[in-house]
Amino acid sequence: MNAVEIEEAVSQLVSQPFDPDEFPFAFLEAYGNKETTVKRLRKGNSNKSKMEGGVLQRNNIHIATCEPGAVADTLRQLQEAPETAKNKAKFVLATDGEELQAENLNSGETLACAYPDFHQHFTFFFELAGISTVKEIRESSFDIKATGRLNKLYMELLRANPDWATPERKQDMNHFMARLIFCFFAEDTNIFEGDNLFTGTVEQMSAPDASNMHEIIGELFRAMDVKAEEREAQGIRTWARKFPYVNGELFSGATDCPRFTKIARSYLLHVGRLDWQQINPDIFGSMIQAVADEDERGSLGMHYTSVPNILKVLNPLFLDELREQLEEAGDNPRKLLNLRKRIARIRVFDPACGSGNFLVIAYKQLREIEHEINRRRGEPDRPTEIPLTNFRGIEIKGFSAEIARLALIIAEYQCDVLYLGQQLALAEFLPLDAENWITCGNALRINWLTVCPPTGTGVELGGDDLFSTPLQQAQIDFENEGGETFICGNPPYLGSTWQSKEQKSDLKEIFAKYTKTWKSLDYVAGWFMKAAEYGTQTNAASAFVSTNSICQGQQVPILWPLIFKKKHEISFAHTSFKWANLASYNAGVTVVIVGISRQPNKVRRLFSFDEQNETIEKKAENINAYLVPASNIIVKKSSTVQDSRGIIEAGGKPVEGGNLLFDAEEARRIIDVDYRAIQFIKRVYGSSEFIKGDVRYCVWVSDENKSLASEIADFQDRFRAVAQKRLGSPKAATNRGAEWPHRFEEVKQLGDEQIIIMPKVSSESREFLPVGILPKGSIITDLAFGMFDAPLWNLALIASKLHLVWIATVCGQLETRIRYSNTLGWNTFPVPKLTTKNKEDLTRCAEDILLARERHFPATIADLYDPEKMPEDLRHAHERNDEVLERIYIGRRFKNDTERLEKLFELYTEMTAKKDRP
Template sequence: MNAVEIEEAVSALAEQPFDAEEFPYLFLLAFGNKDTTIKRLRAAKGSTNASDIPGAVLQRNNIHIATCQPGEVTRTLTALRDSPATSKAKAKFILATDGETFEAEELDTGETVACAYTDFPNHFGAFLPLAGITTVKQIRESSFDIRATSKLNRLYVELLKDNLDWGTADRRHDMNHFMARLIFCFFAEDTDIFQDGHSFTNTVDTMTERDSSNTHEVIGELFRAMNTPTAERKKAGIARYADRFPYVNGGLFSGSPEVPRFSKIARSYLIHIGTLDWTKINPDIFGSMIQAVADDEERGALGMHYTSVPNILKVLNPLFLDDLRARLDEAGDNARMLLNLRKRMARIRVFDPACGSGNFLVIAYKEMRAIEAEINRLRGETDRPSEIPLTNFRGIELRDFPAEIARLALIIAEFQCDVLYRGQKLALAEFLPLNAENWITCGNALRLDWLSICPPTGTGVKYSADDLFHSPLDQPHIDFENEGGETYICGNPPYLGSTWQDEAQKGELESIFGHRTKSWKSLDYVAGWFMKAADYGTKTNAGAAFVSTNSICQGQQVPILWPLIFRTGHEISFAHTSFKWANLASNKAGVTVAIIGLSNHASKARRLYRPSDDGTSIVKEVENINAYLVPGSDIIISPLSKPQDGRGLMEWGNKPTDGGNFFFTSDERRELLNKYPSAEKYIKRFLGAQEFIRGESRYCLWINDKDRISAEEIPEIGKRIEAVSKMRAESKALETRPAANFPHRFRQIQSVAQKSSLVVARVSSENRYYLPIGLEGHDTIIGDRNFALYDAQLWNMALIASRLHIVWIGTVCVRMRTDYSYSNTLGWNTFPVPKLTDKMKADLTRCAEDILLAREAHFPATIAELYDPEEMPADLREAHDRNDEVLERIYIGRRFRNDTERLEKLFDLYTKMTARPGSKNKKKAGAA
């Protein structure tokens, strides 16, 4: 269950008559517990429900719940807190209720909830960990935003049932615009924007029939009034009940006042939504969730898409906010310096070319308003109107509903800031009518000219639009400039990898990269935003920073993308190395990202952030950050066909392309050999990725050309060979069909060991501290899901099994999601190794032997089990640690302090390795 589904279940529970006996079980069901779990708790047998309080329900590692007699809630909660069973079961929460009062506590933090029973759904976010949703505090505390999203979604779906045409492409904009109007009305009535106590919700409730027959007419009349200036209302014939509402303007209520028809259920939903406390709306959270209401594809994941404020600030702070705060500190109480800073801020533009519902813009606006408010306080001008215009917070968004929500979110943020810093009276006096200027463009960011959205000073590139909430698709429409200001580009563009891009998206990337490089098809979609930001920066005083998949700083994408960016004169001004962020989905769902800042006037000190164990960031000032987000020169790692220093040659494993016909389970092999003992010479042990990592057993046919005829005389083998021939001949893959001429053997045979093979999996979990490498005998056939060094000396294993090597692989090779995707040409052949003496090789050989012996001591434990970071045996860990110490002393005479230092040394060695005479890889840094 996601957060919105949980909110719906919790709200439904609160609306039911209170049943003291059933409440604990219904509460747990609302947070996603399965029926089978509830049945076990009901049975109250053994340790399943080990509560020591009569009638209470205790779920281990989760919650201890008790219902009680009226007036006994606080005493009962104390009993739950003091209960030995609560401690023994490691309960995270305690909860007590009598159906009138509700009290709960999170035991680790001491945070409490105390409210009327009917209000407990307002606090459901505090209990999200019960559903496995462990996410940032800001989301857990945004219960209102999730509740509002949930209820608006129900209203949206209900309206579409009776207004099918409003769900079509032709009318989707009308439906979305209607929802934006409703959100504004709910907010306005609770914040006194609709003054004199005029309530939109109460008016609808009072003036509409209970059968909902005229609900659409009443709402339409209210909207018409909000679009009609007061002086024109008599002539327009505005109804008396609507005439009390203010003129809003700004395009929000312009255009058709038509409203979809309401069923009785839809009317009930609308009135219930209006009873929520909309003063609690958080525009930087709410917008992200509400945009999914209007998107059929996203609605299934409603409430799961959210970029947390701390993560947004990881972009905005080093991009420009830290500098503003530093200038504020530097100014102290110097009135002139404070004034200059305020004037500078009034000209700063923040531009998000993938703005969605405006998260980054809203946070940037609120943070700048906070700095401005402090300036005004220090200057004794607390009542002064803000000089930071909303029109300086510009965005591009492909879909029209998120674009409308972005504008609305910024309007709400402006009002909230005015209330906070200037007071309710001044905020209300200046809020209406809304300004009709439009600063969010609805269009395709990769097709639009960004200079038309944020034109540089003096260009005269200007466009116009009708009003704030009506803009044609793909039409730039900024009709105002900001002379002499800085522009900061930021955001979280879409990530689509090259495999997942549709034809239109490929075309967009081609338009940006096609004239620059032939390899553009391998780029992630997000690369388009980086390139356009760099191009924009060549014409303006701008800096940029985006959240991105870390893949654009790894593997094959680096030599394609980054030389092009560096040629524009841009450098990486700051970066956050790979980290995960969670969203509102359960089970810590999230994505691994990096944050990369670009500038063509970067300071000498570049800031490199890396995540720490406690979830914060560690920052280091460095002279330069290269495309791999490593301190060092702007060198590009290019594949090498073979290692240059006498190391073993790493080759792909053997590729069968057989439709499964070559392979046998242990039972199938045994059955075949019992029937045909002579078949044993044609069957060998096969090692694919699962067999190597998880210890699974599988066998394959391995037949030499000279043995084909005799092998085919065994009926079972002959039948399998015939099946391979048919499969290959009928394959849609052109390169597979010729292999039908030799159906008795693998389609691609790389090599077979004479003595032994060192095996490396092509894909390995990022959770392992070391890269798995194995030693196999000559009778094992290595599959193409692995790489192999055939008959290589054992000291090669010590290199691959080191911390140094996995750090290198994780940086220069491509990743599959977050796992390591090994490459022989890019990872092994380029791995910098100092010249090794015979003594060094002998020492490394002993280290490799010790690792193998430590593994053998735990037979039959698999690689997956042995290298589980939580379960790794102490002797194996010690063997690897000795290996690291021996190898790292070869590199620098001591152990490295951390992975950052490891990478700095490796890149330095790589630079020297590729520059020495005879190197085939002496490309200039930054070359394509």
């Protein structure tokens, strides 16, 4: 269940008469427990509670109902009950139908409220529904409640007005909803004079059967677009004239409204009775988007970018520097004045602004700093000098662009109320400014200089391919010239596989003039390149959230040399972390944040996480394209290794059309028919066979045994089919393989080697690469790499965290899975010179890992390396291996992956320098 559905279920629960026997089960259903789960609890199969009226769900919650007045005592009993700890309950909850108390046993957070008010605190138990989210949105129950009510209204209107659900009229419906929300907000914040003016007028003037509802609302919308002195002439109805003139183009244009049913009328009145002054403009746009987006309707968190995550971009981009300057200014009036002037000229530009989250947060943060300046200067009531038009955006969806502008208007009003008071805020608010500084369009096709021109920067235009056409006039000139521009946002990621033809065309437009290899780039790379081009013409710095793949593997040598050629450097970065949101079914994508600038500070800032998931900030002289504190070096493929380690090769390429490979049942059938076949059948491994334990076999015939094998009838037929398959290929090399249909097209082994196997692709969720030893005589396909008859200490190197982070960084990923490479990952992996003692220690570590696996036979590699189920003895063997190896590198354990990569790149730089030395 998503947050909106939970809120609706909890509201329905508390609206019913309290039933002490039924409450625990109804509560669990409200938080998404399946009917079968609740049924087991009812029967007592899973109910281990020893308390009267108690229900205990393992790993979740211990609930008990009680007599009136006994809630506090009951909660204490739940906390102290041995079965609560034994069954690892995360929450305890007690209620008597009049009062409800609860505690989060992990965080110590508590809840106490009247039972009928429980629905106002439904977010307290989000964890029970698998919703892991940031504190800010969990506490914003109003926004979720409002989304649920709006969603019901929206869906009922679409049902009653199918013509408004068509693509042609969808924009009209979205615009209608935006107008409604403004009215709800305005009547609860005194923008409309009088209590409950909009909702009350609609309720009073509309018929109970809603037959004239659309006419009443339409007349109100028309009134708000006509100045007071013109209303009589325009024929505005008397009861609509008490509404203020709003302007701002919000109510201009068509005022026709969808027809209401009696149910839709009730929904609108329910929405209007909420307290809209609680609305959070940070997620205002996301809330509307959650209602309006057909694919993700009702899932507020799908669109929500949390404030802490936004600040991961904005703080190091420019806010931290402003706060430092404020600290240095102290109470010095002149320094404070200079800082205020600087802030008033700052432009924030989000070229993928969606519904405006980044712009709203940036505006609020700058207003907060400005207010502190005014307070220190003794001017607390001074109106703001920060114009909204300094916050520019580009958004491809028209409705989102409109909502972004409205969210900024509401943010400005709320800041005015906070810092200047209600009276001054109201005096400045209406009528709204009609200017629209949020551009609707494709950000990768628009010349950003036309949206956010470099006025007063002293930068000469021209001289760049991107700007060969004349500079167009921006939609709106800036109110103040000479400021800095900070570009930020969370653009769409989209790997090359998932891009549409139009999106690939967008990238071609940007990159084709620079490189022929642009097709493998993620879509987000277009924003980085556009920002670098824009930065050559302006005083700008940029930072975007991105999939981590643009800083890994094959995309690094394509994208980043182009960025560096534009004289941009990485000024700060956040290494990989999960960008999760509110939706319970969305685990979050792994992202990085990268800031680029032509004039970065001498000290660069690199943020990462330690083993306890605490944020670490590292100062560095340089951050390279792999987000490592090292020089701007690009790792290149190497055909050889530089030391005594083993050589890794890809397995043989079968190209046999299903004739040389088969399962165990087929192998038994072949042998039953002709027992001589047994000598030519061997166990074969690719990635799946090694990791999941799938059993497959292959025909393995050497050239000298071809005649003997061909005497077996089944093999004759198979060899004939293989030859036909290869002859039918358009590839000449495959055609030649028809001359040896008794073996793989490409043969890389004799067939009697001891093999260290490394799958080509494996899950990114594992903490260690799934390397292993195969039984002697095994065959590997080209879906795996193999090291033949090599010393066992090589396995210890491959199984280490050091090697995993190197592979993940320089080889990159296939979709989200780790992609292994011998030439790019193994041959380039920097290893210090190993002594005989080092190799003996590593051999012992490799043996311990293999022995630990054996103790859990027949568990597969997939079973053993499941992060949630990994056996402790196996984990300990790997930890010991990492400790031994890392002490070889630096004499101690590394603190985190950033430190591991820093050392590896230092060694790689030395290694390549020696190689290139004459």
